[in-house]
Amino acid sequence: MGIIQKVLNVDRRVIYLIVFLAVAIPIIFPLNLPVTLTEEVMGVYNEIENLPEGSPILIAVDYEPSSSPELNPMTRAILKHCFKKNLRVVTTTIWPTDGSGGSIADKLVEEEARIAGKIRGKDFVNLGFKTGSYAVVIGMGEDFKKTFPKDFNGNVLDKLEILNGTHSNGNSESSLPNAAFSQDARAKKINSLKDFSYMVCIHDDSSVFTWITYGYERYGIKIGTGCTAVMAPGNYPSLQAKQITGIIGGLKGASEYEKLMNYRGEGARGMDSQSVIHVFIIILIFLGNLTYFILERKKTVRG
Numbered sequence: 001m002g003i004i005q006k007v008l009n010v011d012r013r014v015i016y017l018i019v020f021l022a023v024a025i026p027i028i029f030p031l032n033l034p035v036t037l038t039e040e041v042m043g044v045y046n047e048i049e050n051l052p053e054g055s056p057i058l059i060a061v062d063y064e065p066s067s068s069p070e071l072n073p074m075t076r077a078i079l080k081h082c083f084k085k086n087l088r089v090v091t092t093t094i095w096p097t098d099g100s101g102g103s104i105a106d107k108l109v110e111e112e113a114r115i116a117g118k119i120r121g122k123d124f125v126n127l128g129f130k131t132g133s134y135a136v137v138i139g140m141g142e143d144f145k146k147t148f149p150k151d152f153n154g155n156v157l158d159k160l161e162i163l164n165g166t167h168s169n170g171n172s173e174s175s176l177p178n179a180a181f182s183q184d185a186r187a188k189k190i191n192s193l194k195d196f197s198y199m200v201c202i203h204d205d206s207s208v209f210t211w212i213t214y215g216y217e218r219y220g221i222k223i224g225t226g227c228t229a230v231m232a233p234g235n236y237p238s239l240q241a242k243q244i245t246g247i248i249g250g251l252k253g254a255s256e257y258e259k260l261m262n263y264r265g266e267g268a269r270g271m272d273s274q275s276v277i278h279v280f281i282i283i284l285i286f287l288g289n290l291t292y293f294i295l296e297r298k299k300t301v302r303g
Helices: 003-008 012-028 039-049 065-084 100-116 134-142 179-187 207-216 232-240 250-260 266-302
Strands: 056-062 088-093 124-129 198-203 223-227 247-249
Touching: 003 266, 012 266, 039 065, 039 198, 039 223, 039 247, 039 250, 056 065, 056 100, 056 207, 065 088, 065 100, 065 198, 065 223, 065 250, 065 266, 088 100, 100 124, 134 207, 198 207, 207 223, 207 232, 223 232, 223 250, 232 247, 247 250, 250 266
Parallel strands: 056 088, 056 198, 088 124, 198 223, 223 247
Antiparallel strands: none
């Protein structure tokens, strides 16, 4: 049996095994492949980086559990950045996935807050899910606390420090050079979407356009977006129209944000794995086409 015939007769289970190893090994033993930064990701990072300490930021976790492996890494990286900057973090979701986005947000923000030493109700709060989509966004723009009278855990929003302008990083002085500006940011009450300094919508469908249409166009809140890789192209018209400041697309975008935060997490490991499997698939495509042309040439010679 010739080499060509052996290639054609490879048991598909062997290919499945190689695919499994190509995915698993880089995750277990990271390859630390280089990560190149893009302007789209920098557009989100710079907005958060330039916020004064104590500024309120809204993070919409608008994705289903099925998208968590791709979107959780960027959500974690953004939360790490916000807590490092001592921002006031408010999370929510308007995407009707049985309210699962509220649970995803609560788990991630709780874990990252614990690492950063932040306190629920003072440094962060999760509003959870509320049905209504655009009506919820308009309601938040008109009267934030009326739209969400309680948070995800049933706490009355009006009694939480984070919304009433008494947020503090626990130090007598701000860690930022412009201390007076930072104190003003911490004293700012949240009564409307207009009171947020920035928001990031992390999504696996079209919810970002609801935030753009009503949150940005009607109430003026600046928006950055994070999304699955397949959704990223659909966000570029909004970026070109300057309706959003940047795009974090898929694991590639997450790995870039992790690099900006000086750590390699699930995003970077996922990109290592993805890069290896892509190379393997290219090799299979090449071998498949090569064997096809060789066999066709033999048929032509014989004929």
